Amino acid sequence: YPSNPQMGDGSILERTNCRAKGGAAGFKVAILGAAGGIGQPLAMLMKMNPLVSVLHLYDVVNAPGVTADISHMDTGAVVRGFLGQSELDGALTGMDLVIIPAGIPRKPGMTRDDLFKINAGIVRTLCEGIAKCCPNAIVNLISNPVNSTVPIAAEVFKKAGTYDPKKLLGVTSLDVVRANTFVAEVLGLDPREVEVPVVGGHAGVTILPLLSQVKPPCSFTHEETEYLTKRIQDGGTEVVEAKKGAGSATLSMAYAAVKFADVCLKGLRGDAGVVACAFVASQVTELPFFASKVRLGRTGAEEVYQLGPLNEYERIGLEKAKKELAESIQKGISFIRN
Numbered sequence: 001y002p003s004n005p006q007m008g009d010g011s012i013l014e015r016t017n018c019r020a021k022g023g024a025a026g027f028k029v030a031i032l033g034a035a036g037g038i039g040q041p042l043a044m045l046m047k048m049n050p051l052v053s054v055l056h057l058y059d060v061v062n063a064p065g066v067t068a069d070i071s072h073m074d075t076g077a078v079v080r081g082f083l084g085q086s087e088l089d090g091a092l093t094g095m096d097l098v099i100i101p102a103g104i105p106r107k108p109g110m111t112r113d114d115l116f117k118i119n120a121g122i123v124r125t126l127c128e129g130i131a132k133c134c135p136n137a138i139v140n141l142i143s144n145p146v147n148s149t150v151p152i153a154a155e156v157f158k159k160a161g162t163y164d165p166k167k168l169l170g171v172t173s174l175d176v177v178r179a180n181t182f183v184a185e186v187l188g189l190d191p192r193e194v195e196v197p198v199v200g201g202h203a204g205v206t207i208l209p210l211l212s213q214v215k216p217p218c219s220f221t222h223e224e225t226e227y228l229t230k231r232i233q234d235g236g237t238e239v240v241e242a243k244k245g246a247g248s249a250t251l252s253m254a255y256a257a258v259k260f261a262d263v264c265l266k267g268l269r270g271d272a273g274v275v276a277c278a279f280v281a282s283q284v285t286e287l288p289f290f291a292s293k294v295r296l297g298r299t300g301a302e303e304v305y306q307l308g309p310l311n312e313y314e315r316i317g318l319e320k321a322k323k324e325l326a327e328s329i330q331k332g333i334s335f336i337r338n
């Protein structure tokens with residue numbers, strides 16, 4: 001037996017390779033930033049997903065440790081680890097879905113935009129790898145500021161000639177998860193019964209919960225609307241402050257990321273009626289990117305839904321969201337073009 005069979009030294013038993021190829025309905029998934037606060041629980045949850053046959057864990061630190069650990073779970077997916085830039089190509093080749101939680105998180109007092117300087121470069125490098133090694137993969141981008149990193153990824157793919165807007169999805173599912181939880185609390189319902197569409201983007205006022213469209217149908221007082229909207233918009237900051245410098249949301253984010261990855265895989269599999277909110281290339285507003293409900297299919301986000309009827313409160317929120325979003329999108333685009 002090789003000393004570290006999961007680290008891609010090529011000597012793992014043939015039987016494992018057979019298993020990796022054999023799982024008929026399995027997809028190949030890579031996590032970039034897999035050793036981080038989000039990456040580790042995300043890797044664990046993806047290893048538990050029966051739709052995954054191969055799981056590649058890439059990071060610039062500690063990938064071998066996380067890989068050895070996760071690989072002992074007795075679930076179907078074959079796990080392989082990849083450490084550092086020189087192994088990025090190996091991590092990406094052949095992947096159906098690439099999930100990116102690489103980059104630094106917020107500390108108290110920081111906005112998501114404060115992360116731009118460092119994370120923009122990380123996302124660029126990783127997306128160049130995707131363009132080269134798995135240009136047809138679906139990309140789930142978690143690294144903040146999502147409102148800028150998605151436009152960055154789009155520009156990298158355009159430059160490489162591989163851009164398919166349907167395949168690039170900014171992950172906003174944590175906003176939906178939080179909205180479902182907080183709304184359920186106010187309504188006295190089980191959060192699993194509640195569905196709140198959250199549109200716009202993924203930072204502060206760009207996070208726009210559409211409380212007038214909550215399922216099951218319900219109504220809120222003005223105070224409840226204000227409380228809920230603000231709490232959903234500031235949910236990330238709530239966690240950042242509670243962690244007092246030790247990072248931002250990681251466990252709830254890993255949960256939300258897996259929920260979203262799962263709908264992407266179900267779409268790839270060809271399931272009907274798979275719908276979730278995501279930050280995508282969009283014609284729903286005048287902005288080139290916007291988060292709204294999308295239908296996921298074999299080729300990615302195959303349909304981007306209109307916002308539906310908004311009330312006065314939401315219309316005002318939408319105008320605020322668009323103003324900030326426009327700047328963040330432009331910042332991302334300029335980072336690559338200039």
Ligand code: NAI
Nearest residue numbers: 033035036037038059060101102103104105142143144174
């Ligand atoms: P973390 O610092 O715990 O982990 C980040 C990981 O990325 C580390 O293991 C680090 O080694 C790795 N990394 C750094 N540079 C890399 C590179 N060039 N290639 C591959 N990996 C690299 O941070 P955490 O808490 O996991 O957060 C990650 C990102 O997710 C942050 O940008 C954070 O703001 C964002 N985030 C996004 C949310 C969303 O809703 N979209 C919610 C919460 C966090």
